[in-house]
Amino acid sequence: MAKNEEALFPLADHFATPYQQVESSKLGMWLFLATEILLFGGLFTAYSVYAYAHPGVFKEAHRYLDVTLGMTNTIVLLFSSLTVVLAIHAAQKDKIKWVVFNLGLTIVCAAAFLVVKYFEYAHKFHAGLLPGRYFTNATISNPDQAHIFFGIYFLMTGLHGIHVVIGIGLLTWILLRAIKGDFGSQYYLPIEISGLYWHLVDVIWIFLFPLLYLIR
Amino acid sequence: MTIYENKPSYLNEQKGLTSWLFTLDHKRIGIMYLASIFFFFIVGGIFALLLRTELLTPGKTFLEAKSYNQFFTLHGTIMVFLVIIPGIPASLGNFVLPLQLGAKDVAFPRLNLMSYYIYVFGSLLAVFSIFLGAIDTGWTFYAPYSLQTQEKVVMMVTAAFILGFSSIFTGINFISTIHKLRAPGMNWFKMPLFVWGIYATSIIQVMATPVLGITLALIVVERLIKIGIFDPTLGGDPILFQHFFWFYSHPAVYIMILPGMAIISELITTFSQKKIFGYRLIAFSSIAIAIISFLVWGHHMFVSGQSALIGMIFSALTFLVAIPSGIKVFNWVATLYKGSISFATPMLYALSFLFLFTIGGLTGVFLAVLSVDVHLHDTYFVVAHFHYVMVGGTFMAFLGGVYYWWPKMFGKMYDERIGQLGAWLVFLGFNLTFFVQFYLGSQGMPRRYYNYLQQFQTLHVISTMGAYLLGLGFLVVLINWIHALFYGKVAPANPFHATTLEWTHASSPPIAHNFVRQPIVTEEPYCYGDEPHHIHGLAHKGA
Numbered sequence: 036m037a038k039n040e041e042a043l044f045p046l047a048d049h050f051a052t053p054y055q056q057v058e059s060s061k062l063g064m065w066l067f068l069a070t071e072i073l074l075f076g077g078l079f080t081a082y083s084v085y086a087y088a089h090p091g092v093f094k095e096a097h098r099y100l101d102v103t104l105g106m107t108n109t110i111v112l113l114f115s116s117l118t119v120v121l122a123i124h125a126a127q128k129d130k131i132k133w134v135v136f137n138l139g140l141t142i143v144c145a146a147a148f149l150v151v152k153y154f155e156y157a158h159k160f161h162a163g164l165l166p167g168r169y170f171t172n173a174t175i176s177n178p179d180q181a182h183i184f185f186g187i188y189f190l191m192t193g194l195h196g197i198h199v200v201i202g203i204g205l206l207t208w209i210l211l212r213a214i215k216g217d218f219g220s221q222y223y224l225p226i227e228i229s230g231l232y233w234h235l236v237d238v239i240w241i242f243l244f245p246l247l248y249l250i251r
Numbered sequence: 252m253t254i255y256e257n258k259p260s261y262l263n264e265q266k267g268l269t270s271w272l273f274t275l276d277h278k279r280i281g282i283m284y285l286a287s288i289f290f291f292f293i294v295g296g297i298f299a300l301l302l303r304t305e306l307l308t309p310g311k312t313f314l315e316a317k318s319y320n321q322f323f324t325l326h327g328t329i330m331v332f333l334v335i336i337p338g339i340p341a342s343l344g345n346f347v348l349p350l351q352l353g354a355k356d357v358a359f360p361r362l363n364l365m366s367y368y369i370y371v372f373g374s375l376l377a378v379f380s381i382f383l384g385a386i387d388t389g390w391t392f393y394a395p396y397s398l399q400t401q402e403k404v405v406m407m408v409t410a411a412f413i414l415g416f417s418s419i420f421t422g423i424n425f426i427s428t429i430h431k432l433r434a435p436g437m438n439w440f441k442m443p444l445f446v447w448g449i450y451a452t453s454i455i456q457v458m459a460t461p462v463l464g465i466t467l468a469l470i471v472v473e474r475l476i477k478i479g480i481f482d483p484t485l486g487g488d489p490i491l492f493q494h495f496f497w498f499y500s501h502p503a504v505y506i507m508i509l510p511g512m513a514i515i516s517e518l519i520t521t522f523s524q525k526k527i528f529g530y531r532l533i534a535f536s537s538i539a540i541a542i543i544s545f546l547v548w549g550h551h552m553f554v555s556g557q558s559a560l561i562g563m564i565f566s567a568l569t570f571l572v573a574i575p576s577g578i579k580v581f582n583w584v585a586t587l588y589k590g591s592i593s594f595a596t597p598m599l600y601a602l603s604f605l606f607l608f609t610i611g612g613l614t615g616v617f618l619a620v621l622s623v624d625v626h627l628h629d630t631y632f633v634v635a636h637f638h639y640v641m642v643g644g645t646f647m648a649f650l651g652g653v654y655y656w657w658p659k660m661f662g663k664m665y666d667e668r669i670g671q672l673g674a675w676l677v678f679l680g681f682n683l684t685f686f687v688q689f690y691l692g693s694q695g696m697p698r699r700y701y702n703y704l705q706q707f708q709t710l711h712v713i714s715t716m717g718a719y720l721l722g723l724g725f726l727v728v729l730i731n732w733i734h735a736l737f738y739g740k741v742a743p744a745n746p747f748h749a750t751t752l753e754w755t756h757a758s759s760p761p762i763a764h765n766f767v768r769q770p771i772v773t774e775e776p777y778c779y780g781d782e783p784h785h786i787h788g789l790a791h792k793g794a
Contacts, residue, residue, distance in 0.1 A: 049355035049432075051769075059358040059431040066423045070461040077465030077495060081480055084491055167477035167485060180486050186478040190469075 042219030057224055064228045068235045071198075075239055078191050082246060085187065089180045096175065096184035097250040099164055101155060105248040108151050109240065115144035116237045119206075119230040126223035131213060134226070138210040141233065145203045152196055159185070166190075191243055198236045205229050260662065264763040275360035276763060280367050281346030282660065285653070288334055288342055289729075291374060295329035296722065298322050303684075303718040306711050309703050316701040320387035321402070323699055327390030332411050333374050335645055336503060339510035340456070341370070341421055343652050344449045346660060348425060350753035350761060351443045353434025353770040358427035366420035373413035380406035389699060391500070394481035394492040398473055405471050412467045415460045418506075422456030425449055434752070436772035443751045443776045444520075444533055448513020451537035455502045455509070455544060463499035466492065493555055497548035505544040507641055508608075509537055511648030512579055515604050518651050519583045521749040522598035523590025526777045529582040536575035543572050553624045562621055569619035576612050580605065595747070596670030600651025603678045607643025611636060614689065629699075632692025635685045643681060650677070650728060657732070658746050659753055662760040663739030669731040676724030683717025751776050 050056040086093045118141045125133035163171030166186035175181045209229050212218065218226060261278045271279055302322050305314045314322065345363065349356055357363050380386070384403040388396055397404050429450050433442065470492075472478050479485030481492040520527040527533065549557060549565030583605060592598070614636040618624050627633060657665050687710045692698075696707050703711065745754040753761070756770040 049360065055431055059427045062430055063359060063362075063423050063427040066426055066457055067419075070419050070423075070457055073458060073461035074465050077462050077469070080495075081469070081491065084488065088488075166472075167479050169476065183479050183486055186480065190472065190478070 042217055042222050044222045060224055060228060061231075064231050068231060071235055071239075075191070075194065078187065078194065079242070079246075082187050082191070085183050086250075089177075089183070092177050092180040093184050094250050095177070096181045097247060099159075099162070099172075099175070100188070100248050101158070102248050104151050104155050105244050108148050109244050111144050111148050111151070112237045112240050115141045115148075116234055118144065119226075119233050123223060123226050123230055126213075126218050126226055127220050129220045131216065131218065134213045134218060134223075135210060138206055138213060138226075142203055142206050142210065145199055145206070148199055149196065149203075152192065159189075188247055191247065195236070195239055195243060198239070202229075202233050202236050205232060258758070259762055260758065260760040261763045262662070262760050273364070275356070275364055277345050277349050277357045277360065277363060278660075278761065278765075280363050281342050281344070283367060284337065284345060284370070285342035285660075287371065287374070288338055291329055291333040294378070295326055295334055296725065298326035298329065300718060300722055302326060303715040305701075306703075307715050309705060309708060317387065319701045320699075321385040324386050324389050325381060328377065328386075328407065328411070330641075331390050331503075332414050333377060335507045335641055336418060337370060337414070337421070338507070338645065339514065339649050339652065340425065340449055340452055340506075341367075341417075343514070343649075343656060344421075344425065344452075344510065347656060347753055348428060348446060348449055349432070350659075350757055350765055351446055351751050352428065352432055353437060353752050353756070353766065353772065354428060354432035355764050355766075357424045358432055359424050362420050363424055366417040366424070369413060369420070370417040373410045373417060376413065377407055377410035380410060391496060392467070392470060393496075394470070394473070394487075394489040395483060397470060398482050405474055408467045408470050412464055412471075415464045415467075418456050419460045422453035422460070425453040426457065429453075434770045434772050440531065440534070441772050441775055442534075444516035444527065444530065444537075445513045445751075447534040448509050448516065448537050451541040452506055452509040452513070454538075454541050455506050459499045459502035459506070459545070462495060463503075466495040466499065469495075490552070490555060490557070493552050494548070497551045498545075501548040501551065502541075502544040504637075504640070505540055507645050509540060511604065511608075511645035512537065514648040514652035514655070515583060515601050516579075517749075517751070518597050518601035518648075518655055519586050520777045521655070521747050522593045522595060522601065523587055524593075524748065524779050525586055525590035526779055527582070528585035528588075529578070530775070530777070532578050533582050536578045539575040540572065543568065543575070547572060550619055550624075553621055554628050566619050566621050570616065573612065573616050580609060580612075594671075596665065596667060596674055597651040597655035597747075599671060599674035599678075600647045600654065603674065603681075604644055604647045604651070607639050607647060607678075607681070611639030611643050614639065627692060629697055630692035631688040631696045631698055634698045635688035635692060638685045638688075643685070647677075650674075653732070655747070656753075657735060658742030659757070659759050659761070661736060661739070662742050663735050664742045664746065665731055665735040665739060669727060669734070673724055673727035673731055676727055677721060678724075680717050680719075680721030680724045684714050684721055685717070687713050687717075748779075750778055 044053045044056075046053055047056055050059070118137045122134050122137035122141065125131070125137060159165065163169075163173075164175075164185050165171070165182075166189050167182055170178060170182035170185060172178065172181075206229055209225055212225065261276055265274075271283065274280065301314070302319070305312045305319055305322075345357070380403045383406065384401070386392075386397075386400065386402045386404050386407045388400060388402075388404065392404070392408060397408075429442070429446060469478075469480050473481055473487075477485060479487045481487045481489050483489055516527060516533055547565060547569045549561055550569045553562050553566075594602075614632070618627060618633065618636060654665060654670060657663070691707055691710050691714075694707070696703055742759045744757070744759050746759075747754070749755075752766075752770050752772070756766050
């Protein structure tokens with residue numbers, strides 16, 4: 036399983052060359068990433084509108100988020116972006132063992148992210164720091180507006196969390212194909228495409244973390 | 252349908268229902284879209300006829316007020332999300348685009364089939380929600396009413412959300428196809444103008460639809476757990492909903508009209524047998540419309556409470572849209588000048604488009620004027636305006652396009668006389684229905700009202716009669732198509748002497764892989780030479 040130079044490029048019928056197929060797939064993925072950014076863009080806009088309308092409330096409410104856990108997750112995700120790149124690099128060098136290792140590490144990181152997120156959410160549920168009508172926290176000074184902060188917090192991190200879960204599924208599928216011997220220096224397009232997706236998930240978190248956890 | 256037995260084509264290459272349901276062929280997917288879209292068009296059209304019938308008299312004619320509210324919502328929602336937005340790109344775009352580019356298929360055939368099934372699933376969910384409790388919010392789902400009504404808003408909104416994915420995937424597919432799968436020699440300025448129009452449309456589909464997605468998701472969350480984003484009683488802002496909604500839905504208006512313009516560019520040049528006037532200007536004006544479309548959404552909100560300054564900026568930006576639209580219309584008219592014009596059925600629709608779109612476009616400029624809009628906002632004037640653009644513009648082009656590519660799609664000719672009759676009925680019925688609505692609106696008849704003053708009744712009756720005539724016209728069109736499918740004469744490869752690849756290099760209907768040999772493009776599209784053919788009806792020999 037160490038070397039796999041025989042994994043040939045599965046050229047689809049309607050493409051003339053592998054180059055054309057690779058270029059088309061990458062362009063399609065970049066366009067999809069653009070739609071993802073716009074999807075989150077709506078939530079970033081909502082965040083901006085309410086952060087502008089109630090700056091004091093947002094400043095107070097964000098103290099209920101745990102910066103240490105948020106920071107841990109940021110590091111975990113950044114590291115997982117590195118391992119995806121290493122997996123692509125290994126595929127280019129035909130080192131399939133390293134492809135499998137790095138993809139596996141990425142999936143472990145993604146799972147670790149979700150575990151940390153679970154503890155964060157559990158704490159919020161416990162303290163009644165929930166969106167809308169479920170908001171029951173009594174210690175916060177302005178609950179009528181503070182619930183909007185937590186509404187936006189859960190929407191943004193929740194939508195991001197869904198993307199992490201989809202990422203785990205996607206990377207697991209790629210991992211299984213790598214074990215099967217589908218990839219090598221001739222063909223590693225699916226790893227690259229999934230990697231692009233995983234970087235997006237990472238980049239969105241890079242914006243979520245300061246906006247939600249580090250308000251000044 | 253003997254022709255299908257004789258020569259190999261995409262229609263007879265594989266047989267049986269499953270060969271259609273699991274096909275990856277862009278042509279078959281296009282045909283399936285076409286059938287589905289016209290099915291939902293009939294559903295939406297029936298709601299329209301019921302509405303117009305109810306409006307024959309002030310007060311109750313035969314519907315309760317609540318049913319009336321539900322019916323106009325369903326008419327709008329079905330026509331917008333199930334018919335006109337997917338309409339031309341998903342059906343004709345799917346069929347024609349790869350052929351015009353000289354490609355074997357779209358870039359991602361499996362994604363293409365998936366977006367079809369997403370469309371079907373979303374559409375069925377929308378129709379299913381009608382039986383559980385049809386929504387009554389209007390197709391715009393404005394908060395806070397959409398947060399309060401007892402009807403199945405969540406289900407309908409989820410359906411629209413799902414349909415959005417279909418639209419996004421189609422857009423991604425087409426952009427990638429246009430960038431990467433053009434035939435050797437076909438540079439950007441050798442592409443047919445239909446391709447340019449679909450390209451501009453796809454950009455809007457990809458860039459605007461996700462924002463609708465998140466907006467509709469927020470409506471669902473707001474209804475389910477009262478999160479307080481749009482609901483003013485929870486500290487939310489209903490105006491924010493309008494901003495979000497129109498940030499998508501204004502560009503969506505251009506998702507609807509740009510493919511119509513794309514078809515018109517093909518029809519005008521083919522049926523004038525003359526090189527299109529101002530190719531690059533038409534191409535770039537499509538892109539210009541796509542870009543400006545993102546900057547004008549606030550003109551829906553002149554009376555919603557946005558600041559006067561913002562209103563002025565949006566008004567000025569809205570005027571800008573008239574420039575690329577005007578460029579197109581003038582170029583089409585210049586193409587007609589000294590052309591060898593034939594009044595075959597597709598051309599009748601193209602000329603209808605020129606008349607009706609011009610009226611629809613110019614009345615749009617009236618509405619962009621801040622002071623005039625205060626008077627006309629939410630009246631029948633607005634209803635007439637957007638029907639002139641959506642039906643008079645897009646739908647005329649759609650019908651013209653289906654007639655034009657019919658011989659290519661099915662290898663059969665349509666009946667020219669029934670075709671002309673249908674085109675005239677549609678044109679007259681349409682104008683009768685909607686022209687009076689400009690006057691109704693300017694006199695103060697508000698849109699979406701169940702009841703009205705006695706003085707408006709005559710005009711409402713005229714409008715309803717027009718709607719029946721329009722319905723009859725569509726019926727004639729439908730009969731002609733079904734007739735052509737079974738009894739149409741065998742179509743030659745290039746019955747209209749067009750110059751784009753789907754006519755010059757592919758048979759009618761094309762083979763499964765489109766071309767026997769990879770076409771190589773050496774000249775610009777629309778080179779008709781010095782002695783153009785004169786197409787008189789369909790009485791001419793094949794290519």
